[in-house]
Amino acid sequence: MWNGVLCGLLAGAMWGMVFIVPELLSAFTPMEMAVGRYTAYGAxxxxxxxxxxxxxxxRLDRSDCLALVRHALAGNIVxxxxxxxxxxxxxxxPTSLIIxxxxxxxxLMGRKDHGAVPLRQLAMPLLVTATGIACINVDVFTHAQAAGGSLWRISLGVLCATGALFCWSWYTLDNARYLKQHHHFSSAEWSALYxxxxxxxxxxxxxxxxxVWRGDITGAAAVASGRDWTTFWxxxxxxxxxxxxxxxxLWNIASRRVPVTLSGQLILFETLFxxxxxxxxxxxWPRVLEAVAIVLLATGVLWSVRVHALEEEVHGA
Structure with missing residues (x-):
């Protein structure tokens, strides 16, 4: 199990980068960024x-193709x-903490899966995690209001982040279940097909x-506007x-080696990174509530890992 936890941590370190790229490519639309990223991924x-x-x-069958399409849409592009x-x-x-x-x-969605730890044993770790998430949301809206920011703009951003949360939650469960039930592809092969x-x-x-839309600026004007396609690619x-x-x-390896309920906790490493x-x-530096949230989130995930480790030892014995 611990190898799965390590792979989950390293996957989180890689995934944390996706939150910075929209800042680096702020002149491009979310659709352009998604198409650019996943075209490069496909290549x-x-x-x-x-x-x-x-x-x-x-070796691909119909169920594999359907799984790949739904995972590509829910877990990647949308x-x-x-x-x-x-x-x-x-x-x-705020976006990373909503995720x-x-x-x-x-x-909660995977509580009935095989190997899942009973929710009563995870109640305290989940409560700690929820408290950390509450702290960051209080900080975000309080800071935005004090700075005179648009609450409507931030609310729309929070709504989009919530939609991303639902997409990734469903993908995480469906992918983990599919990998546990189908073993005719290795983790590397499934990742490549994905x-x-x-x-x-x-x-x-x-x-x-x-x-539909072919207009775009190029050359020096593109660089001046921030729409530098060389930097983009x-x-x-x-x-x-x-x-x-x-x-x-790394995540496919982790998904095969840890229970679904623990895989949900490991995704938190993405948020921390x-x-x-x-x-x-x-x-x-992080503000006070941000720092408190980070400590609470780290405590929650480590506590959850410990609960799963103890449960594994009991069943192993």
């Missing part, structure tokens, strides 16, 4: 799986569009968007390699 996945492409395609919009409107910290509700939503399907869908969406390629290829592969990267990017 990298295709290159990695090319020597085994025919063998993998022969999720990232909503996340990017949340970051643009509400900021990195941080995942441990609670996934745990990337290829995401890339194909992103290309279709991009082509449809281009057919380099950033998305690095994000696709780190967060999508490496991060998803996103906060860390955000503070570094903005060259600022």
């Amino acid at each position: 990298i996945a295709l290159a990695l799986m090319l020597p085994r492409l025919k063998s993998l395609m022969r 999720y990232y569009m909503l996340l990017a919009m949340g970051v643009k409107l509400a900021g990195v910290a 941080g509700v995942l441990p609670i939503s996934v745990t 990337g290829l399907s995401s890339g194909l869908i992103a290309l279709v969406i991009g082509a449809m968007a281009f057919a 380099i950033t998305n390629a690095l994000l696709a390699l780190g967060a999508s290829v490496i991060g998803n592969h 996103a906060l860390l990267y955000g503070f570094i990017y903005k060259h600022q």
Whole structure:
């Protein structure tokens, strides 16, 4: 189990980067960022799986294809569009902490899965996590009001982040259940197929968007406006390699080695790394409530890991 926990932590470190990219590419729309990221992801996945492409395609059945399509949409493209919009409107910290509700939503949704720890044993860790999430939300809206920010804009950002939360919660459960029930693909193979399907869908969406709207600025004017396409593709390629290829592969390993209720807790590492990267990017220390939230969230996830470890020891004995 502990190898699964380590893989979950490293996946969180990779995924935390996705909250910073919308800040770096603020001149681009969430749809452009999603299409760029997953087109790059698809290209990298295709290159990695090319020597085994025919063998993998022969092993695909109808249920695999349906799973790949729904996971690509819910877990990648739609999720990232909503996340990017949340970051643009509400900021990195509130968006990442709303996504941080995942441990609670996934745990509750997966409470009947095999190997799940009874909720009564997770009550205190979940309460600590919920308190941390409450702290960050109080801080966000209080700070925005004091700074004269638009509450409507932040509320819309929070709504988008909540939509991303629901997408990722459903994907996390469905992906974990599917991997536990189907063993004809390794974690690396499934991650590559997942990337290829995401890339194909992103290309279709991009082509449809281009057919509707073809206008764009290029050259020096593009650089001046922030719409620098060279920077756009380099950033998305690095994000696709780190967060999508490496991060998803690590997460698939974790999903196979830990109970669903614990996998929900491990996603919290993404939130903690996103906060860390955000503070570094903005060259600022966390405010008091933000620091309290970080401590509470870290305590909640470590407590939950301990509960699962004790439960495993009891059943193992």
